[in-house]
Amino acid sequence: MIFKRIVAAILVLLISSTVNTYAQSDLDPEINQIIESLDRNSDVELDYSELIDRLMVYKSHPLNLNSASVDELKNLWFLTPLQINSIRSHIQENGPFLDALELQAVPNLDIQSVKLLLPFVSVGSPKPFNDLNFKKLVLGHHDFLIRYEQLLQKQVGYSDSESGFTGTPQHIVVRYRYQYNQHLSGALNLEKDPGETLFRNRVGLFDFGSGHLFLKDYGIFKKIVIGDYDLQFGQGLTLWSGLAFGKSALLTSIAKSAVGLKPYSSLNEGLFFRGIASTLVWKNFQITPFYSNRKLDASLSANGEVTSISTSGLHRTPTELSNRRNLNQVMFGAAIQYSMKSLTLGITSYYTQFSRRFDPGLDPYNQFDFQGQQLTSIGLNYQYPFRNSYIFGEFAKGSGDDLASVNGIISSLSPKLSVALLYRAIPANYSSFYNSVFAESSTGVNERGFYSGISLKPNSKWEWSVYTDVFQFPWLKYGVDAPSRGHELAVKLNYKPSKHVELIGQYRIKYKEENETGENTFNDVIETKHQRFRLDLAYDITKDIRARNRYELVKYQTENAHLVYQDISYQPLQSRFSGNVRFAVFNIPSYDSRIYAFQNDVLFSNSILAYQNQGMQFYVNARYRFTRALNLWLHYEIQSYANRESIGSGTTQIAGNKRSEVKLQLRYQF
Amino acid sequence: MRLILLLVVLFSYQANSQTAQGARSLGLANSTVAAQGIWSLNDNQAGLANIKRISLALDYQKFLIGQPVAMNGMLLAIPYKNQVFGLTFSTYGFEVYRSQKMGLAYARNFGAKLFTALTFYYHSLAISQYGNSGTYSVDAGFQYQLNPTVRIASHIGNLSNSTFQKDNLFANLPLKIQFGALYQTSELVSLSMMLEETLAKNAQLNLGLEYHIAPILALRGGVSSSPFRQYAGFGLAKADFKLDLALASQQVLGYTSQISLAYDF
Numbered sequence: 037m038i039f040k041r042i043v044a045a046i047l048v049l050l051i052s053s054t055v056n057t058y059a060q061s062d063l064d065p066e067i068n069q070i071i072e073s074l075d076r077n078s079d080v081e082l083d084y085s086e087l088i089d090r091l092m093v094y095k096s097h098p099l100n101l102n103s104a105s106v107d108e109l110k111n112l113w114f115l116t117p118l119q120i121n122s123i124r125s126h127i128q129e130n131g132p133f134l135d136a137l138e139l140q141a142v143p144n145l146d147i148q149s150v151k152l153l154l155p156f157v158s159v160g161s162p163k164p165f166n167d168l169n170f171k172k173l174v175l176g177h178h179d180f181l182i183r184y185e186q187l188l189q190k191q192v193g194y195s196d197s198e199s200g201f202t203g204t205p206q207h208i209v210v211r212y213r214y215q216y217n218q219h220l221s222g223a224l225n226l227e228k229d230p231g232e233t234l235f236r237n238r239v240g241l242f243d244f245g246s247g248h249l250f251l252k253d254y255g256i257f258k259k260i261v262i263g264d265y266d267l268q269f270g271q272g273l274t275l276w277s278g279l280a281f282g283k284s285a286l287l288t289s290i291a292k293s294a295v296g297l298k299p300y301s302s303l304n305e306g307l308f309f310r311g312i313a314s315t316l317v318w319k320n321f322q323i324t325p326f327y328s329n330r331k332l333d334a335s336l337s338a339n340g341e342v343t344s345i346s347t348s349g350l351h352r353t354p355t356e357l358s359n360r361r362n363l364n365q366v367m368f369g370a371a372i373q374y375s376m377k378s379l380t381l382g383i384t385s386y387y388t389q390f391s392r393r394f395d396p397g398l399d400p401y402n403q404f405d406f407q408g409q410q411l412t413s414i415g416l417n418y419q420y421p422f423r424n425s426y427i428f429g430e431f432a433k434g435s436g437d438d439l440a441s442v443n444g445i446i447s448s449l450s451p452k453l454s455v456a457l458l459y460r461a462i463p464a465n466y467s468s469f470y471n472s473v474f475a476e477s478s479t480g481v482n483e484r485g486f487y488s489g490i491s492l493k494p495n496s497k498w499e500w501s502v503y504t505d506v507f508q509f510p511w512l513k514y515g516v517d518a519p520s521r522g523h524e525l526a527v528k529l530n531y532k533p534s535k536h537v538e539l540i541g542q543y544r545i546k547y548k549e550e551n552e553t554g555e556n557t558f559n560d561v562i563e564t565k566h567q568r569f570r571l572d573l574a575y576d577i578t579k580d581i582r583a584r585n586r587y588e589l590v591k592y593q594t595e596n597a598h599l600v601y602q603d604i605s606y607q608p609l610q611s612r613f614s615g616n617v618r619f620a621v622f623n624i625p626s627y628d629s630r631i632y633a634f635q636n637d638v639l640f641s642n643s644i645l646a647y648q649n650q651g652m653q654f655y656v657n658a659r660y661r662f663t664r665a666l667n668l669w670l671h672y673e674i675q676s677y678a679n680r681e682s683i684g685s686g687t688t689q690i691a692g693n694k695r696s697e698v699k700l701q702l703r704y705q706f
Numbered sequence: 707m708r709l710i711l712l713l714v715v716l717f718s719y720q721a722n723s724q725t726a727q728g729a730r731s732l733g734l735a736n737s738t739v740a741a742q743g744i745w746s747l748n749d750n751q752a753g754l755a756n757i758k759r760i761s762l763a764l765d766y767q768k769f770l771i772g773q774p775v776a777m778n779g780m781l782l783a784i785p786y787k788n789q790v791f792g793l794t795f796s797t798y799g800f801e802v803y804r805s806q807k808m809g810l811a812y813a814r815n816f817g818a819k820l821f822t823a824l825t826f827y828y829h830s831l832a833i834s835q836y837g838n839s840g841t842y843s844v845d846a847g848f849q850y851q852l853n854p855t856v857r858i859a860s861h862i863g864n865l866s867n868s869t870f871q872k873d874n875l876f877a878n879l880p881l882k883i884q885f886g887a888l889y890q891t892s893e894l895v896s897l898s899m900m901l902e903e904t905l906a907k908n909a910q911l912n913l914g915l916e917y918h919i920a921p922i923l924a925l926r927g928g929v930s931s932s933p934f935r936q937y938a939g940f941g942l943a944k945a946d947f948k949l950d951l952a953l954a955s956q957q958v959l960g961y962t963s964q965i966s967l968a969y970d971f
Contacts, residue, residue: 095794184718447893449891450891450894452892452895453891453895453928455915455917488936490897490915504929504936504938508957521957523934523957525929547934
C-alpha cells in the first residue's frame with residue numbers, strides 16, 4: 037500500500053514536470069511544415085490556430101496508437117482515411133504495436149508519412165496511467181494568451197470621421213483554455229479587430245467573443261458542447277463548417293476526414309454554430325443532434341432583404357456596424373452514422389430558418405442563388421475502406437434543388453504508387469451555407485469535374501505526384517457571362533537526399549474561361565492561361581539553424597510575376613530564445629498574377645499572404661521563454677514598395693510606400 | 707457543326723498520323739514508345755524485337771462517336787532467332803478522305819538489353835475531288851533496358867520527311883521524334899511516359915498507368931498535355947488472346963473509342 041503511494045508520488049512528480057510542455061513547440065518546424073504543405077490559396081485571412089493547437093496537444097501528449105479510436109486518429113488531420121484504416125487493420129491482424137517505429141511495417145504508410153506521424157504518437161502504457169495523470173493534478177490546467185497587433189502606418193479609414201473606422205487601430209486577441217480532467221474542458225476567445233472599438237453601448241468589451249464548454253465521454257454521451265461548435269460530416273457537401281482544404285498536390289486532400297461535432301475555438305467569425313450539440317453512441321450508431329441560434333452580418337437591400345452575408349467579422353465603419361448581427365439564423369437537425377464491418381453510412385439532415393428573406397438580385401449569374409427564408413438540407417454519405425482502396429462519397433439535396441454528388445476513390449496500387457480519382461457534380465441551384473467541397477470554385481456550386489492524380493514514391497528520397505482536373509461550370513458565374521469549362525495539370529517533385537536537405541519543385545498550368553476585359557459592348561468569354569512554377573529548398577545550416585529558400589514564377593496570360601524569399605530560423609533545443617527571419621523580393625503586376633506564400637508568425641497567428649505589386653518584405657519573429665509557463669513572442673514586419681505613393685485602396689489605404697506591423701504576444705499556463 | 711470541324715481538321719496542311727497502335731496504347735495515352743509486343747509495330751517498332759511467338763492482331767478505332775471516320779488495322783509479327791519481321795496494313799478515313807498504309811518492319815534485339823528497328827511504309831491518300839497520291843517513309847527506333855524495372859526508348863517517325871504531292875493534292879506526313887520510358891513500379895503496376903515533338907506543332911507529354919487488378923484484367927488510364935486529352939481503357943487476357951478496349955476524350959470534341967484483338971500462335 038505504501039509502495040503504491042510512493043510510486044504514485046514519483047509519478048506525480050514526473051508528470052508535473054512534463055505537464056507544461058505545451059509551450060515547448062511553438063515555431064515548431066514540423067507543424068509549420070505540415071501547415072505549409074496544405075498549399076492553400078485564399079484571399080481570406082484564416083485562423084489556423086485550431087489546427088496548430090490540435091497538433092501541439094498531440095505533440096506534448098502523444099496519441100496512443102494502440103488505443104486510439106478512429107475519431108482520435110482523424111484529429112491528426114494529415115493522415116488519409118486509407119492510412120488510418122491501415123493502422124487499425126495492422127493492430128487487428130498483428131496485435132498491438134510494441135514500438136512506434138513499427139509504423140513502417142503498416143501498408144500505405146510510406147516513410148515520409150511515418151516521419152510526419154512519429155512526433156504525435158506513442159506506444160504508451162495502458163489507459164489507467166492517464167487516469168492517474170489527471171486525478172492527481174492540481175484542479176485543472178489553465179492556458180491564457182493575449183496578443184496585441186498594430187499597423188504602424190495610419191490607414192485612411194481613421195481620418196474619415198463620417199464613413200471611416202469608428203475604433204482604434206489596435207488588434208487585440210485574448211484566448212483562454214481550461215482543461216479540468218479528461219472529460220471537461222472549455223475555452224473563451226475574444227477579439228477586437230483593428231478599427232473596431234473597445235467601448236460601446238453594447239454587452240461585452242470585445243467585438244467578437246466565442247466560447248464553449250466541452251464534455252467528453254460521459255456514459256452514452258460521447259461529446260456534449262454548449263456554446264460554439266463546428267459540424268463536419270461526410271465529404272462536406274451537406275454540412276461542413278470550419279476550415280477545409282481544396283486541391284493541392286497532396287492526394288490526401290481528396291477525401292475529407294469528418295470529425296463530426298467539434299468544439300470551436302478559432303477566431304474566424306463566420307464559420308461556426310452557436311447553441312448546443314452532442315454526439316451519442318448506441319451500438320453501431322452515432323447520433324449527433326444539434327441546435328444553433330446565431331446572429332450573422334448581412335448586407336441588406338432597400339426593402340430589408342439579404343443580398344449577401346459577410347464572414348469577415350470586421351465591424352469598423354458605420355456601414356459594417358449597421359450590418360452587424362442583423363440577421364438571425366436558427367438551425368437544427370441531426371446526423372446519424374451507422375458503422376458495419378468496414379462500411380460507414382451517414383445521413384445528415386437539418387433545417388435552417390432566417391429572420392429575413394434572401395434576395396440575391398436580378399443578374400443572370402445570380403439566378404440560382406438561394407432565395408427565401410428557409411432551407412431544408414439532407415444528405416447521405418458513405419466511406420468504405422476495401423482492401424487497398426478507400427471509396428467515399430456523398431449525395432446531397434436541398435429543398436427544391438437538384439441532386440448534388442461527390443464520389444471518389446483513393447487506391448494504393450503498390451507500396452510505391454497511389455491513385456486518386458474524384459468526380460463531383462453540383463448543380464447551380466444547390467444551396468448550402470455550410471459546405472466545403474473539393475472543387476475548382478470556392479463553393480463548389482455550379483460545377484462538374486473529374487480529378488485524377490497519382491503519387492509515386494520510388495524510395496525514401498524521391499516523391500513525384502501528378503494530377504489533372506477537368507471541370508465545367510454549367511451556368512454563368514460572376515465574371516463569366518456564359519457556361520464555361522477549363523482544365524488543370526500539375527506536377528510536383530520532392531527530393532529529400534538526407535534529413536537535412538529537401539528540394540521541392542512544382543509546376544501547374546490551368547486553363548479557365550473568363551470575360552474578356554475591355555471596353556466592348558459585348559464581352560466574349562475567352563480562355564485564360566495561368567501557370568505557376570515554384571522551387572523550394574530547405575536545408576540545415578547547423579544543428580540549430582535552418583534555412584529555406586523559395587523561388588516562384590507565375591504567368592497569367594502574358595503577365596509575368598515572381599517572388600523570391602529567404603527564411604532563416606534559429607531553434608536551439610535547450611535555449612530560452614528562438615526566432616526566424618524572412619527577406620523577400622517580389623514583382624507582381626496585377627491581382628490576377630498574385631502569389632501566395634505562408635507567413636511565419638507568432639504562435640497561432642501563422643497565415644497565408646497574397647503578395648502584390650513590386651517591392652520587398654522583411655520580417656522577424658522571436659520567442660523568449662521566461663519559464664516553462666510564461667512565454668513571450670514578438671513579430672516585426674516591414675513591406676516596402678517601389679514606385680508607389682500609396683498602398684491599398686478604400687478605407688485601408690496607407691499613404692507612402694511602406695507598410696510595417698508589430699505584434700506582441702504573451703502566454704501563461706498554469 | 708462537328709462534321710465541319712472534323713473536315714477542317716482533316717484537310718489541314720498536315721495529313722493525319724493516325725496509326726493502328728492498339729487499344730492498349732490508347733488506354734495509356736499513346737505513351738507506349740517504350741512498350742513491347744505486337745502493337746509496337748505501329749508505334750516504336752523496336753518493341754517487336756522481344757517477341758518470341760508469331761502474333762496476329764486486329765484493330766478498329768472509331769473517331770468522335772457519331773462521326774463516320776474510322777480506322778482499321780491488321781498486324782503480323784514473325785520472330786526468327788534474334789530478329790522479328792513485322793507486316794502491317796491499315797486504312798483510315800471515311801467517304802471523302804481515305805488513307806492507307808502498308809508497312810514492313812525489321813527489328814533486332816541484342817542480348818535482351820538493346821532493341822532496334824527499321825521500318826518502311828508505303829502510304830496512299832485519296833481525297834475526293836483532289837485526286838490521290840502515294841509516298842514512302844522510313845521509321846527508326848530503339849529501346850534500352852536500363853535495369854529490371856526501367857526501360858528507355860526513342861523513336862523517329864517519318865525520318866525521310868515524306869510528303870504527298872501530286873496535282874492538286876499536297877499534304878505533309880508528320881515527322882515525329884519521341885522519347886519515353888517505362889517504369890515497372892511493382893509486379894502489377896507500370897507507369898509509361900513519352901515526350902513527343904512533331905515538326906511544326908507543340909511538344910506533347912503523355913502519361914499512362916496500367917494496373918493488373920487480376921491476372922486476366924488490366925486497367926489503364928492516361929493523360930496527354932497538348933492537346934489536353936484523357937484516356938481510359940482495360941484489357942482482358944485469356945489463353946493466347948488479348949482483347950483491349952479504350953476510350954479517349956477531348957473536352958470539346960467528344961469521345962474516340964477503340965477495340966483491338968491480338969493472338970499469339
